[in-house]
Amino acid sequence: MIGEWWIDILKAFLVGGCFCLIGQLLFDVAKLTPAHTMSILVTAGSILGGFGVYTKLADWAGAGATLPIISFGNMLVIGALEGARNNGFWGIWTGILGGVSAGIAASVFFAFVVALIFKPKT
């Protein structure tokens, strides 16, 4: 199966790798904290999402574009715009979290389960 898929997997590798490279440059060259880096990447994702660029990239690179945190911003914009298309102004507020729901719900739930089971390492 890998035979037919290797091109998709390679695309995911290249695009995902490039985003991580950008993140590393923001860490090491721009000397930003992780919080600043993440905020910049998410905001960049929203703006790219607004232009519709990121969805095209995600169609091309699959997980290479959807796994990095930049896609978080893109999914927020997609949700907000979809809501706006269906319900106008109020749709922005009701639709915005639709796409990121899985990410937030899973992160919070598994974080809580881990906190219940494990002891913090010092």
Place this chain on the structure above:
Amino acid sequence: MVKKPKVASWYDPIIKAHGTPRPLLRNCLVAFIFGGALCAVAEYFQLLISLIPGISDKDASSIVMVIVIALAALLTGLGVFDKIAQQVGAGLAVPITGFANSITSSTLEFKSEGYVLGSGCNGFKLAGAVIFFGIGSAVVVALIELILGIV
């Protein structure tokens, strides 16, 4: 981000001569390869899962994301995540693993202060920035597009 006090500047040349330089090229290469490999593996499982009848490409993407988050949370609990993250830097911080790790580590770290005041109140320490700026910018973008009528 750390400001060096002016008084201490006399030892700067000594640090330059004896300290190890920050291996920028190595860090970038490792982040690129590890982050890329993570996305490649995720893509492979995404393609595999989408073969299951009744599961669309979009569902497969969400399923893989939830699995990756669960693994990142588990590795954080075991104390392995930080060790790998020290080596690969942005390779683990930029993918959704970084988001999951930030919530899990602060939830776990503040457990000693109680589940409500500790874990509950501090869980979104770094993830809060992501959600704050993500939602903020997304609302602005959506409002602009709505006003311009290009929605």
